[in-house]
Amino acid sequence: MPTYVATKKLQQRSAHWRDYLELTKPRVVALLLLTAVVGMALAQPQWVALQTLVPALTGIGLMSAAAAAINHLVDRHIDAKMARTLRRPLPQGNLSPIRVASFATALGLIGFITLYTWVNALTAWLTFASMVGYAVVYTMFLKRATPQNIVIGGLAGAAPPLLGWTAVTNEIHGHAILLVMIIFTWTPPHFWALAVHREKDYARAKVPMLPVTHGTEFTKTCIFLYTILLSVVCFLPYLVGMTGVIYLVGVTLLNAVFLAYAWKLKYAPSKKTAFNMFAFSIWHLMLLFVLLLIDHYL
Incomplete structure (x- = not known):
């Protein structure tokens, strides 16, 4: 190269x-x-x-x-x-x-x-x-x-x-901090899924991404645990009264799919599972914020 x-x-x-x-x-x-x-x-x-x-x-x-x-x-x-x-x-x-x-x-x-x-x-x-x-x-x-x-x-x-x-x-308001927390918790499983998919690239470039330094299996475990944490954090806007039922139902479905990807990546991965999870994670965040918007005005 x-x-x-x-x-x-x-x-x-x-x-x-x-x-x-x-x-x-x-x-x-x-x-x-x-x-x-x-x-x-x-x-x-x-x-x-x-x-x-x-x-x-x-x-x-x-x-x-x-x-x-x-x-x-x-x-x-x-x-x-x-x-x-x-x-x-x-x-x-x-x-x-x-x-x-x-x-x-x-x-x-x-x-x-x-x-x-x-x-x-x-x-x-x-x-x-x-x-x-x-x-x-x-x-x-x-x-x-x-x-x-x-x-x-x-x-x-x-x-x-x-x-x-x-x-x-x-x-600065606490509700705004909750929105920051969602993206902050979403970022590791989103990016580590790509890092698993591109582990050889990062190793070649000598970038100490988690799959390079600790192996892909450890990274998959971290992805799974962070996805669980993300699911909990995503419910916080509803629990504090910031959102309503529309958001609750929608985010529950989004989190279920995200968790399914994380489970598959950890326990039954195919060649494209990591990349597919990375791609879905973008839709997860985008649709979650669209749900927040719809819920707020309806």
Whole structure:
């Protein structure tokens, strides 16, 4: 497999707008923005005013995209060694590191100014802390230092519902923390399922993901236990009176399917079980937050 430097020399060409778009991880950012919208909606009885909704989503989206671009920049040598990420713009030489750094800086600055000027300072600084947590603390340090990287670093990716809440209320509330807890608990089984599927990739890149350092069987046990914990945490919004029966019924079904995947991965896996669980986990989180939204207004 070609190294980053060799690939870069072979792939010199003009950057395309799709390369910049890929740097932002648009699907990930879209899911984060969905959770932020739900945080905004649950913070008040009525729908969110456009003068808050638009700048809040713009600022949170831009700063999330900046964090994603920094992740591409820092991980470019690792990405060049993994089949899943080899075709990204930096390993392919489509973009230079300085261009990516400038692009990420511009996105981050515009996003922060947007939030600080048209939303509120609390949301701007919390979003900045989340960006630093993912782009610096997780990507630069935790990812390379400990197999618990995704557990600790997952807090940064769990912040958008809180950011949405503070954008509307300018205060931190316990209900917003519950939404953060759901994503925080969801992240390890979601990402470890992918890590099990791509264990050889991570081993080749010398990234200390849990399957690499402790083996796939131990990781599958952790996935199963975390999925049980996630099921419990997902019931908390109902137990504290934050949601109603619509959410309770829907999340029970979602958790049952997630648990079935975790059970199968641990005790009766096929070649595609880990990847299928990873794919379903995205639907699990997306549908869970849609349920929160529907339940809130119905």
